[in-house]
Amino acid sequence: MTSQHKAYVFGLSAVLAWSTVASAFKLSLAHLSPAQLVLYASVFSLLSLLAILGWQGRLATLPAALRQHWRRSAILGAVNPFAYYLILFQAYDLLPAQEAQAINYTWALTMTLLAVPVLGQRLKLQDSLAALVCYSGVLTIATRGAPLALNFSNLSGVGFALLSTLLWAGYWLFNAKDEREPVMGLTLNFLLSLPLTLLWCAATGELTPVAWQGIAGAAYVGALEMGFTFVLWLSAMKLTSSTARIANLIFLSPMLSLVLISALLGEAILPSTLTGLALILGGLLLQKLPIPGLRTARA
Template sequence: MAKNESKALLFALATVLMWSTVASAFKLTLRELGTAQMLLVASLTTLVILTLVAAKQGKLGQLWPLLKTRPGYYLLLGCLNPCGYYLVLFAAYDLLPAQQAQALNYTWAISLSLLAVPFLGQKLSRFDALAIVLGYTGVLVIATRGQPWTLDFVSPLGVALALASTLIWSGYWIAKTRHQDDPVLSLLLGFALGLPGVIGALLWQGRFDFSLSGTLGAVYIGAFEMGFAFLLWLSAMKLSDHTARLSNLIFLSPFLSLWLLSTLVGEAILPSTLWGLGFILAGLGVQQLAKLKQQQK
């Protein structure tokens, strides 16, 4: 694919805008649907989108041969994403104010650096260590509403689930490093094989009253959080020679998201959320700086 920096920037900005809306979409949809209901509709929506994209690219015929090469691997991917990750993340959003769940979810890149030590044999650099300290200081500030010395959490279970979701998401990306398969087909197989687990969670929760507004919200999540955002970001990375610089645009997303949460959901944004998010983004910034220095070398 020929490089086109202007188009890459446009795609990356569109992706960031999509990501900025999903915290509000999560919270509003959870007012209407249970976590498994929401994930079922969203997963089916993503599955349809990815199938259409694969068909347009003429790749559907490659699905079965690819699955036969590593069925257990793709089943694992499906269990991690969408099944495990989104069920845990949605449960965290159900228990916490969206501003807290969203901010805590941004620590996934820091979790990834931790899990890369035992699973990929990588070593923690001084930049990683600083990022970990900054990131989890931010977590403590957010989870205690600005009073970390009290260790008084709004919802200990909600905080635990939000942090657990970052570990699942990091584990998913570590598993993805094992094989460099076609990203669209890989994601499509994961969503297809993860669907029975989502249906099992729905049967266990026992909620089947799908409202129209809730269903539309879940369709939006499936389209723009799980589907088009992934495809646009993938295209942006392929079109650019400066992927680390494009990745810096992600830092816009949490602030746009907080504004939308205040405007659409009606959450009063706490100063502690802003302070804690500042610590987390500082930690992510340290990691990005280290990547830029490596690229320059």
């Protein structure tokens, strides 16, 4: 098997795993509060990341990395996993899975828009048009097909979903200059965010016994979505001869996710969700396409 073939295997495995998480979030939140899911999923994610470091023979380097990078790790850990997943799970708790997961896919565009004030980059006309298409998709989903009426199905849930994209995009922008090795950096983030999550759950009275179904769901979410899948995707990006080929695999995930949401959760997929998701994916594709004139024109 060539390196490119291995990259496809790793990339497709990651996409398949990510397509299950919307259903896993909703099933877990039937037994856990958003904060409890963050807590238990973070524990399992940390265990999976430590296991990966052990398999790589790098576990002994963790104390030195912690001493060197504890400040950055504490700050980034407060964003991801603590704040990001707390808000994302709140969105999933308030919205149908099909709506929350579709809105969450706008984070890539949010990162482009956020790069303007954070990195001082100039906004291109193509990015502005892509944003218009993407967020018209969000509006279609949020109003369930009646965007002109502005009658939101759950305004708080939509707000949490959009805020989660802002946090996730901001995390990756600031992470771009991170000198830490990615797996080690993520391990340190989870390690230092865990006390923060414990304190939050203690302050909100959520350190209570939970059902085994909730623990099982948190184990799946933490080990797979937060931990192991990240390593699969990172491996795919390192092995590929074309980053774009692997990056484009992510467009398979939302449709697979909708199939699983319908099958596992019994949600009837609304026409407004399909229309809105098509607009969101169309906007993301528009942002990537090499369109003469648009790519260099400024908004």
